[in-house]
Amino acid sequence: MMFLIIGIIAAAVMIGLFVVKGYNGLVVLKNRVANQAAQIDVQLKRRADLIPNIVETTKGYAHYERETLDSVTKLRTQILFTDNIEASYQASEQLGKLFGQIIAVGEQYPDLKANTNFLQLQQELSETEDRISKARQFYNDMATKYNDAIMVFPNSIIAKLFGFHRVTLLEIKESEAKNVKINADTFHI
Amino acid sequence: MNKNRKVFQTEKLNELQQQQKRAFLIFPAIMVVLLIWGGPVTIAELHKDSFVSEMLCLVLLLAFCSAMIGIVPFYMRYIRLQGQKKQVLENSSFITVNNLEYYRDKLEGITPGAISMLEDLHIEQDKDLTACILRYEMLGLIRQTEKTYEKINEAAVKKLYLQESDWYLLKHLEKDDWNRELVIMDCTFLLLFFFPVLYMKFGQGRIQEQSPYKRTEKGEIYAEYIYGMKNFIHDYSNLNEAQKDALVLWDDYLIYAVLLEENKRIVEDIMKRRERI
Numbered sequence: 001m002m003f004l005i006i007g008i009i010a011a012a013v014m015i016g017l018f019v020v021k022g023y024n025g026l027v028v029l030k031n032r033v034a035n036q037a038a039q040i041d042v043q044l045k046r047r048a049d050l051i052p053n054i055v056e057t058t059k060g061y062a063h064y065e066r067e068t069l070d071s072v073t074k075l076r077t078q079i080l081f082t083d084n085i086e087a088s089y090q091a092s093e094q095l096g097k098l099f100g101q102i103i104a105v106g107e108q109y110p111d112l113k114a115n116t117n118f119l120q121l122q123q124e125l126s127e128t129e130d131r132i133s134k135a136r137q138f139y140n141d142m143a144t145k146y147n148d149a150i151m152v153f154p155n156s157i158i159a160k161l162f163g164f165h166r167v168t169l170l171e172i173k174e175s176e177a178k179n180v181k182i183n184a185d186t187f188h189i
Numbered sequence: 190m191n192k193n194r195k196v197f198q199t200e201k202l203n204e205l206q207q208q209q210k211r212a213f214l215i216f217p218a219i220m221v222v223l224l225i226w227g228g229p230v231t232i233a234e235l236h237k238d239s240f241v242s243e244m245l246c247l248v249l250l251l252a253f254c255s256a257m258i259g260i261v262p263f264y265m266r267y268i269r270l271q272g273q274k275k276q277v278l279e280n281s282s283f284i285t286v287n288n289l290e291y292y293r294d295k296l297e298g299i300t301p302g303a304i305s306m307l308e309d310l311h312i313e314q315d316k317d318l319t320a321c322i323l324r325y326e327m328l329g330l331i332r333q334t335e336k337t338y339e340k341i342n343e344a345a346v347k348k349l350y351l352q353e354s355d356w357y358l359l360k361h362l363e364k365d366d367w368n369r370e371l372v373i374m375d376c377t378f379l380l381l382f383f384f385p386v387l388y389m390k391f392g393q394g395r396i397q398e399q400s401p402y403k404r405t406e407k408g409e410i411y412a413e414y415i416y417g418m419k420n421f422i423h424d425y426s427n428l429n430e431a432q433k434d435a436l437v438l439w440d441d442y443l444i445y446a447v448l449l450e451e452n453k454r455i456v457e458d459i460m461k462r463r464e465r466i
Contacts, residue, residue: 032424032425036425039293131294134439134442135293137438137439138293138425138426141425141426141427141428142425142426144427145427
């Protein structure tokens, strides 16, 4: 009888330790997913911060429709002041398109194309785009790790018990999966 | 400023730690041999009335004999491994100033060879060469052909500021006369039991010898960023599973993963290809 009680206690302790270990592992992964999501947000805000400078630099040379400038301001505010990552992400997508238009219009003006400030901002924008794209790729990797962890047995039981849910992966835009182009000026590794 | 040391958990260090753990297996191994050798005869001699207590005594006796027989070879092996570990630790540790745990941005202005050197003060030919090949492919300097690599953008090669080591590698990749170091399997472990003195002198090969290099102050700073990058790739990505095609998506990060021993698959693929040619 005593051996049975000792056995039951030992088994309970083992199960308890196993649950604690599994739970802690999932918490770490969940926090990393949240951390990486925040990194995307940081980069989106960084890009939004570049806007006033770009608009200001190009305004003197090129003429934009009032509607375009209003949309830019509205989207920028949305990105900077929202706590919802999904909303921030969508606004940023639209802003990226408008940004492309502004740059394309600006590039039609030779004086502007030669402007050092414009070139620097363009370079900075391109670097930020790259960072956003990489942050999203890392987010997707992290989310995959987390999703895998909560689905495999026996973690799936712990996940159900403590309410760990799957997270959605971000779609990678086609333009981000394009071939890397040779750019001798951006030699950096 | 608070200065303390951090260590790159390199593959060599992991290997040595594993070997140290495995060194303890000497004792159960000797026990098993003794049990097979004299076990059945001794067990047959035990009295049925006091079987449990006599069996317990037998096990204790076996443990004691194993400890007596195994202690010298165990100690010698353990000490040997400890010495090697100390050397690896010395090469792989650096002074941290910012206590950086993760670093997410690209490592600007530093070549793959330098990253590898700053990690453990050694160049590991296979992975470092693989990283260089990936980097040249990424920059569009070379292209993989059926048999070798060819230079595809002469103008870009001339325009880029390449270091001497880059030119050397580019030249040899094009000529297809780069080769691998021979890896000789180490069987000197067997010496431990039969000729322990010889083992201490020649055994186990030197996994990593003392490096003639030392990190400069700037090198220590870079080492911290590299350490942060290694942790970041390890904890925040699945780059260990990535294949060579993922270079278009991950560019520099895939190169770092190869260099920092987070992806062995690509190194193996490229080296296998080399063997097939």
